[in-house]
Amino acid sequence: MDFNKSNNFIKKYLDVIVALLVILIVFMIIIPLPPTLLDILLAFNITFSLIILLLTMFTTDVLEFSSFPTILLVTTLFRLGLNISSTRLILSKGEAGRIINAFGNFVVGGNYVVGFILFIIIVVIQFVVITNGAGRVAEVSARFTLDAMPGKQMSIDADLNAGIITEQEAKLRRKKLQQEADFYGAMDGASKFVKGDAIAGIVITIINLIGGIIIGMLFLNLPALESLKRFALLTVGDGLVSQIPALLISTASGIIVTRTTSETSLGKELSTQFTSYPKVLAIASFIMFLMAWIPNLPAPAFLIMSAATGFSAYLLSKEKENNVLESEIPNVEADTQTNKEPENVLHLLNVEPLEIEIGYGLIPLADVTSGGDLLDRIAGVRRQCAVELGIIVQPIRIRDNLQLATNEYRIKIKGTIVGKGEILCNHFLAIDVTGDGIPIDGIKTVEPAFGLPAVWIPDSKKEEAELMGITVIDPTTVLVTHLSEIIKRHSHELLGRQEVKMLIDNIKENYPAVVEELIPNILSIGEVQKVLQNLLKEQVSIRDLVTILETLADNAVMTKDLELLTEYVRIALSRTICRNLINEEGVIRVLTIDTNIENLIAKNIHKSIHGSYPAIDPNITTKIYQSIQENIQINQFNNDIPVILVSPNIRAAFRKMIEMVFPQIQVLSMNEIPTDAQIETLGMVTAE
Structure with a gap:
């Protein structure tokens, strides 16, 4: 027990002990x-x-x-x-x-x-x-290691984008690469x-x-x-x-x-490499035997070496023959024992955050040797999501699935299919954006990302379609666009605690004060995650994470209501939210809501663990839906994004009420409109 205590004491204060020993070495020079x-x-x-x-x-x-x-x-x-x-x-x-x-x-x-x-x-x-x-080898090794770093970094990034390694494994590889360069530089x-x-x-x-x-x-x-x-x-x-x-x-x-x-x-290593070729030892034995007969050379010494190398060559050749025979004879006992052992199924429990399954005919899109650029395009989608939404999308797995049709693909989130489509590798997709139809013969289909009517046309008709002003895209773009839209719609599902932790750690490097004040003293990572998910559900970018965290730190001391905190953050991000809704003249076109409806919703708001929602008559709700639909059809909004302007106290509840029917509509409160923006009312939502 005393030994264990001493051992633990040494381990605990080992850094201090080493520092004292180095100082004692210096004193040893003097004393x-x-x-x-x-x-x-x-x-x-x-x-x-x-x-x-x-x-x-x-x-x-x-x-x-x-x-x-x-x-x-x-x-x-x-x-x-x-x-x-x-x-x-x-x-x-x-x-x-x-x-x-x-x-x-x-x-x-x-x-x-x-x-x-x-x-x-x-x-x-x-x-x-x-x-x-040793100094020359260290110098050359350091130089070669530094010269090879960019290529190795690119290789790590390629493996990460292809889904071969995880983000954590990529960090470890980069760290090891840097440590190797530092080591050889220090050795030099x-x-x-x-x-x-x-x-x-x-x-x-x-x-x-x-x-x-x-x-x-x-x-x-x-x-x-x-x-x-x-x-x-x-x-x-x-x-x-x-x-x-x-x-x-x-x-x-x-x-x-x-x-x-x-x-x-x-x-x-030396044992394996020196004994891999018995014939080398046999040749050396023969040469030693000949040297023993040269005049004036000590024959016994060379004969002993000849006998030793020759005997070693004989033993190694016999051992090699036995190994070949053993490899040719099936080991029935080992196979039986292997069959008796339970199969390790733990790897089957892993669920990928995001994956793409492709049919056999779509494999060339992901094959770099065949000119496929799907992997690079997916890497671009991940970068685009980081810039536009401010989220980290984990590496996207691409798997071939023989159970799918030849040209079919499926996009899964956590093992569940959220999107699928069919694309033709040797064709181009001509999309009917105007609704006037496409006067080119081809295979009629529906564009998977936005549901627009389209036609698959051969390569020979691509130039003709472009001259007619028809939008033409290649198969890879079709899949990548569909993937990008799915990520945007389901971004809140892809933002887990681990991704939030990575985002916060990244911010903490440059803004440690705001992170240390908020987490974990005021809010936990899970609570911050819920606020960020609430923003992403309504397509609000969380890239300005510093502003989000500062707003939470200011208001979370007064309330822990995550829905209310989300509203405070939305006000702080008003310019970000309205960036795509305001036209070049600084005008935002909106629909307003009838005062009677606002009062009705405000009086009937109910709180639940999933947020606020209005408990009103279903008939009134149906009339509200019809009014919204009619106003959307007869009015033109900026960037074709419908906007409804409501009072701040009912914004969250009203959004909850219409999100299942109108997920594309932006619901804003007066507090979220920038002060320098002008409001143009296009219509009013009523219950009549």
């Missing part, structure tokens, strides 16, 4: 260390360097050891601190602990000239070979630390030797030869103790930058 403590730190340095080397061999992705550049800097600083501490002991006391002394005796072996040569060789290997190579700079460490090691070694000899002769009264022998041993030992960990670290840096992303450790 003298006793020989015993120096021995412990030198042993730790060797152990830690070995662990780093082994970690680079077992990692399968450079990002699994993304802290390596920082560790490289810290270990270099730590080694320099140990070098300075050992130098202080060597020059002041003529000793530097048991580890340095042991390394000096073991390597020098009584001949300090040999020790110096070995030390210089190690430094040259580290400085000239490993460090230079960190490799310079190792170079500087090697140079510092040489300088410190020369200082130790020359300074030690002088101090031994002048202060310790040692003969010149005895002083040279003692300080040469300590200097070589100190150099080796510091340079061996440095060699391990520089080797680790070389390994980590030269390895590409792999699914296995370095040992397994």
Whole structure:
């Protein structure tokens, strides 16, 4: 239990502990260390360097050891601190602990000239070979990674638009891509630390030797030869103790930058690749056998290597044959066991927010190799929805369905069909916009998005139809337009809590104050979602989310009635709401409502969990519907969008009453008309 407490304490304050250790390394350069403590730190340095080397061999992705550049800097600083501490002991006391002394005796072996040569060789290997190579690889990798980033970003966006990956997966891929670029860039700079460490090691070694000899002769009264022998041993030992960990670290840096992303450790990867071709080992065995008969070459050594490689080739070839036989023989027991196991059906429970099913004949529209641009056009629809409605449409799945007719398609929201149609790939759709009919022979149909009469005409008659002023569109545009209209009509269904969270997080980056004031102290994300859905039901764009949130923050402290809060937001968005309803002269054409009807509705408003609605006589409601229909038919509205102007207190209830029959009508209150707009009344809705 005590161990667990200690472990939890270390994990909790690990960042503080690491910061203190780095500060202690700096103090170690200044404060003298006793020989015993120096021995412990030198042993730790060797152990830690070995662990780093082994970690680079077992990692399968450079990002699994993304802290390596920082560790490289810290270990270099730590080694320099140990070098300075050992130098202080060597020059002041003529000793530097048991580890340095042991390394000096073991390597020098009584001949300090040999020790110096070995030390210089190690430094040259580290400085000239490993460090230079690792630095060059890191530099090239960083350059190539940065150059490839735009292409990889485009690939991620293409997969996202095609529905192959989710928005979250795309974020993770982009984050990983950025981390890889940062890692190789950091490694390019960190490799310079190792170079500087090697140079510092040489300088410190020369200082130790020359300074030690002088101090031994002048202060310790040692003969010149005895002083040279003692300080040469300590200097070589100190150099080796510091340079061996440095060699391990520089080797680790070389390994980590030269390895590409792999699914296995370095040992397994080498084992798999070196044993994949037994014939290579057999050829090497034969060549070694021939070299054994060359005069003056040691025949036993080459014969041993020939026998070893030949035997390995034999074993690997037998193993390969057995694997082929096992793959050809069906594993009945495994198949039986597999059949006994329950099938994992969890993936069948997933419901796509929005998907398109297409028949076999429409597959070329989505096939890029066949010139189909459906995927790019759908990506454009998602961008259009973001600009016009301010919503995030999740990736739209496209699936082929053999149960559909050849040229049929269906659009589903959360697994339910909300739209369908039929299009011909090698034809164009001529739409009868004026209602005068299309004087061109073709296949009569109905345009799926708006229900207009239309005719499918062959490619050869397209130019003729355009010269006659007839609207002609291609098959992909027909489907994409239908999809766009469905998204607009059902946008409130597509706006879930997760999408609202993404919108709010995006706003929070630049406007944190308004978000922190409103959520979650005043309203929850779910309540904000309901207000946004209320706006989208009436085709009001929520792109100006800052204004929406500020209005909610101002008024939600007084009321939690979401319908009333929606009305407050509509007033704040008055210009956005009326943008398409006002003509170039600044006039908005509207229908007004009879005062008696307004009073009747105001007195009979009932509240429910689904909002306000007027409980009035059905006969009166029917007469109101008839009056609205008559006024729409005889009047011309701006942009063909009918508008009814009512009092603010009944707007929500009146809209609720007519939305099932007249979903295209905009119901505005006087508070939602901009002050600089002029109102032109075209008629009045009555119950007579």
